[in-house]
Amino acid sequence: MxxxxxxxxxxxxxxxxxxxxxxxxxxxxxxxxxxxxxxxxxxxxxxxxxxxxxxxxxxxxxxxxxxxxxxxxxxxxxGSKIVEEKRKGADLMILLDVSNSMLAQDMAPNRLENAKLAISQLIDNLHSDRIGMIVFAGEAYVQLPVTTDYAAAKLFLNTINTDMVPTQGTAIGAAIELGLKSFDFKNGTGKAMIVITDGENHEDDAIAAVKKAVDQDVSVNVIGMGSEEGAPMPVYRDNKQVGFRTDSSGQSVITKLNEAMCKEIAAAGKGTYVRATNANSGLNIVTSQIEKVQRKTYDAKSFKDFExxxxxxxxxxxxxxxxxxxxxxxxxxxxxxxxxxxxxxx
Structure with missing residues (x-):
């Protein structure tokens, strides 16, 4: 390696x-x-x-x-030597919203970059838990399968942007269902999801997907990105902001945090809801709840003696x-x- x-x-x-x-x-x-x-x-x-x-x-x-x-x-x-070792941990899946509304700047520098910074800090604090990432907008895709390779997780995290999913929307239900398919339920470890979204343009039946997760002992936690007052949705061209999105009447489109929906998903998923701020992403509160998830010893391969x-x-x-x-x-x-x-x- x-x-x-x-x-x-x-x-x-x-x-x-x-x-x-x-x-x-x-x-x-x-x-x-x-x-x-x-x-x-x-x-x-x-x-x-x-x-x-x-x-x-x-x-x-x-x-x-x-x-x-x-x-x-x-x-x-x-890495000059591969060793097998015993680890005790849980499986954690991050579901990150990459719709265009996540570019709103009511969080510095914007909602998406704020969320990525928080996830990076979370990865730095992991020790034995496995982590995976799914990105979603109108559709959902696996960005990183569940792994203990935290260095790879950070590399994949850095590549995430709003252009990864061409279909716009907020298909939280599809992301949750994809997360369930990505888990290995045979290993017996506890499992949890963290949905990071602003809830804008929510379109599918997320509650039905959450209930499927709860039936498989997977808790669904939600971190709300943005403010209830909202912010204009910026428009970028060639990686430069050229203005803000407007409606048919020429008024700026304001994207707001759909906090009611976020709370509903967290409650149905037997998880925790936290609204992120510039000072606190809320991940520490969510992860403290996830610490209660059952952890099981599993075999893991890792490289040692890096030269x-x-x-x-x-x-x-x-x-x-x-x-x-x-x-x-x-x-x-x-x-x-x-x-x-x-x-x-x-």
Missing amino acids: LRFAHIEYLWGLAAIPLFLLIFLWVNNWKQKALKALGHRQVINKIVPAVSFSAPKIKFALFMLAFAFLVVGIADPQI DRFQYLIGLALLCLAIEFFITNRKSVRLSNVKLFEVRNG
Whole structure:
């Protein structure tokens, strides 16, 4: 298994396209300057020792060195041994609403990002419990099957956005039913769901799905995102906010927390309802209730003895820089005198 000790440093790779654009701009400027001096063959005779391909090779080596260095600083680690161990925990399924109304900014920075931050903090506090994630809007999809791999859970969490589900709506019932199908009821561990939603545009029979969950000893808890006063629904284009959604009369569409529906689902699911705020996501209150869920010992496989591999990447970076250093912008006299394809007369 591969992991990074400092995965945040990989953002440094985003600088490579910037460097490439700068290099292409400078190279284009040089080409125009050379054309202004005269024909390429004439210039080659004036400065026969100058290599026009060397800068490209040097730049490619520099980019390789930079990439190796960034990945090396992130410290890739490989699990060298798999061990089986006994864990005692429960199965927890997060059902996250990704409808467009979750982009409303009555919670900072918006409802969805606030919820993702809270889930990330929840994952950090897990020890032996397994966690899975389902995203839903008008339809529901499994984002992460139930697992103890918390690092993978955070990676999948970071990719969640409102574009993942093309059909708009709030199909809580469908999400709950999908969550039930995703659980392994043969392992005997206690199970619980946490629905994180604003309840806007609720369309299917969530109560019927909740009753199915209760019949299988799965509690359904709800965290309400947003405010009863509501907020305008922003519109984004090319990842930039360009305004707010309006109705047929030109008035801003206000999306509000449907707290009554959230409370009804939590009550039917024998769970807890909490309304999140900027100061408190409410997950700590819900998880304290979930602690009461029966936990059972199960077998789990995990990687141990992770070994650092940064030294190999740093070595490759230094090698690329060394090669780049010894490449000059002058042609090799010996190589330039070799005419492999020249036709000689007589």
